[in-house]
Amino acid sequence: xxxxxxxxxxxxTLMDYPGEIFTLNYFSERLKAAKSSISEDIVIIKGLxxxxxxxxxxxxxGASGGVMVKPFKxxxxxxxxxxxxxxxxxxxxxxxxxxxxxxADILYQAHYVKDLGEMIAQRFFxxxxxxxxxxxxxxxxxxxxxxxxxxxxxxxxxxxNRISEGATISINYVSGSTGNLSSMYCAKRAIKxxxxxxxxxxxxxxxxxxxxxxxxxxxxxxxxxxxxVFIDNRDQGKKMIRDYYAILNMETVGDEIHxxxxxx
Amino acid sequence: xxxxxxxxxxxxTLMDYPGEIFTLNYFSERLKAAKSSISEDIVIIKGLxxxxxxxxxxxxxGASGGVMVKPFKxxxxxxxxxxxxxxxxxxxxxxxxxxxxxxADILYQAHYVKDLGEMIAQRFFxxxxxxxxxxxxxxxxxxxxxxxxxxxxxxxxxxxNRISEGATISINYVSGSTGNLSSMYCAKRAIKxxxxxxxxxxxxxxxxxxxxxxxxxxxxxxxxxxxxVFIDNRDQGKKMIRDYYAILNMETVGDEIHxxxxxx
Numbered sequence: 001x002x003x004x005x006x007x008x009x010x011x012x013t014l015m016d017y018p019g020e021i022f023t024l025n026y027f028s029e030r031l032k033a034a035k036s037s038i039s040e041d042i043v044i045i046k047g048l049x050x051x052x053x054x055x056x057x058x059x060x061x062g063a064s065g066g067v068m069v070k071p072f073k074x075x076x077x078x079x080x081x082x083x084x085x086x087x088x089x090x091x092x093x094x095x096x097x098x099x100x101x102x103x104a105d106i107l108y109q110a111h112y113v114k115d116l117g118e119m120i121a122q123r124f125f126x127x128x129x130x131x132x133x134x135x136x137x138x139x140x141x142x143x144x145x146x147x148x149x150x151x152x153x154x155x156x157x158x159x160x161n162r163i164s165e166g167a168t169i170s171i172n173y174v175s176g177s178t179g180n181l182s183s184m185y186c187a188k189r190a191i192k193x194x195x196x197x198x199x200x201x202x203x204x205x206x207x208x209x210x211x212x213x214x215x216x217x218x219x220x221x222x223x224x225x226x227x228x229v230f231i232d233n234r235d236q237g238k239k240m241i242r243d244y245y246a247i248l249n250m251e252t253v254g255d256e257i258h259x260x261x262x263x264x
Numbered sequence: 265x266x267x268x269x270x271x272x273x274x275x276x277t278l279m280d281y282p283g284e285i286f287t288l289n290y291f292s293e294r295l296k297a298a299k300s301s302i303s304e305d306i307v308i309i310k311g312l313x314x315x316x317x318x319x320x321x322x323x324x325x326g327a328s329g330g331v332m333v334k335p336f337k338x339x340x341x342x343x344x345x346x347x348x349x350x351x352x353x354x355x356x357x358x359x360x361x362x363x364x365x366x367x368a369d370i371l372y373q374a375h376y377v378k379d380l381g382e383m384i385a386q387r388f389f390x391x392x393x394x395x396x397x398x399x400x401x402x403x404x405x406x407x408x409x410x411x412x413x414x415x416x417x418x419x420x421x422x423x424x425n426r427i428s429e430g431a432t433i434s435i436n437y438v439s440g441s442t443g444n445l446s447s448m449y450c451a452k453r454a455i456k457x458x459x460x461x462x463x464x465x466x467x468x469x470x471x472x473x474x475x476x477x478x479x480x481x482x483x484x485x486x487x488x489x490x491x492x493v494f495i496d497n498r499d500q501g502k503k504m505i506r507d508y509y510a511i512l513n514m515e516t517v518g519d520e521i522h523x524x525x526x527x528x
Contacts, residue, residue: 005312051265156402166366
């Protein structure tokens with residue numbers, strides 16, 4: 001097989017499984033080429049990623065070493081994405097009575113949610129995340145794509161107790177904006193003890209739901225190491241959580257809703 | 265830029281946006297190379313995909329022509345995937361009282377759900393799908409990945425009427441297995457008139473929920489052109505729907521639950 005074919009084949013595998021480490025042996029056997037040739041192929045792919053600002057290929061040395069694609073969006077790409085999203089979300093017809101914004105369609109378009117998930121994964125890549133957790137419904141797609149780029153499972157908490165989840169652990173939580181009491185449930189087998197969890201949600205108002213997820217993770221004797229949300233409603237000044245990363249901020253200014261992107 | 269770098273760069277773009285057509289001009293400008301060179305690069309990528317049975321690169325001729333990656337899993341890859349899934353799903357500890365099976369973790373692992381979504385997309389690729397529709401909760405990840413490979417938006421029906429969806433259209437439906445009456449809701453702006461919809465769901469028992477989604481699509485004056493489910497419970501003989509594609513069949517045999525993959 002020619003070099004440019006091998007380069008393509010290796011790149012496809014790395015891209016199909018971001019965050020997963022592949023050994024040189026794996027490619028050497030699969031593509032029937034010497035390890036030294038594979039090594040040179042990887043140098044080419046690294047160069048390509050650098051030159052086109054596509055991200056970074058990481059080489060891990062040692063016995064369990066190999067090569068993987070790290071989640072990465074260049075600053076330029078992130079800015080372009082957030083500018084476009086801000087513009088789309090500020091369209092007049094998205095305002096819903098009660099100070100709401102219609103944004104479900106954004107989170108239901110794979111190309112947007114892939115980019116957003118990669119951004120979140122990029123930010124938390126070095127935090128040794130074991131699980132991404134979200135709660136039904138609208139945050140699921142963003143959670144999935146974040147989990148994809150971190151190469152970990154997604155866990156979805158439910159607002160109802162479903163038979164098909166088997167044994168569950170549940171907590172009660174207070175909505176930060178309305179003060180209402182609700183419950184959330186998570187399958188007992190979904191999270192092992194002593195793990196590191198990243199919480200991802202679509203919308204942050206008072207923070208009660210996320211506070212609830214944090215309590216839920218604690219019941220699993222695991223640890224929340226980060227919180228990321230798609231949109232932070234800044235009209236709600238008092239939040240029940242402190243450290244979090246919001247991709248977009250939303251704010252009512254006079255008669256308009258302003259949406260603005262945040263850096264990483 | 266050298267050929268093998270260009271090949272990698274083109275491949276990355278095509279893979280990032282499956283089902284989307286990119287013109288030769290696009291690559292020519294972006295990579296600062298002659299269209300004839302880009303054309304040769306694409307021939308190399310086509311060869312690579314063919315040689316490694318990775319899928320197919322389609323070239324569309326004419327004014328709006330270009331090149332794209334079609335969703336594709338080889339028969340061998342599909343068989344391997346379904347065999348692995350059957351084995352995993354038949355583990356004893358997945359059985360839940362009431363004849364249920366715990367499978368949420370499968371649909372919450374990106375690498376599984378990407379492969380499954382690509383399989384569904386492959387089967388319905390030539391049906392000119394405009395939207396993939398699902399209903400909360402567990403089918404959302406599969407719906408998203410199917411929509412990704414078909415390059416169309418996902419639409420998620422809800423079991424409750426939420427303020428944040430804005431104006432909704434709703435229908436009532438009867439559960440095929442329990443006979444209970446429920447409602448489902450979908451944002452009015454989510455589906456335009458006269459479109460072609462593929463319904464994706466995680467589990468098929470009596471088929472009442474899918475029947476409901478079909479009625480809902482009709483209220484949008486659109487058309488259901490296909491139905492795909494992850495698991496078909498064959499214990500429930502009488503179904504409220506007829507034509508559908510199930511990735512896996514599940515059946516109680518004596519004291520055991522058998523799970524078996526279907527072809528495309």
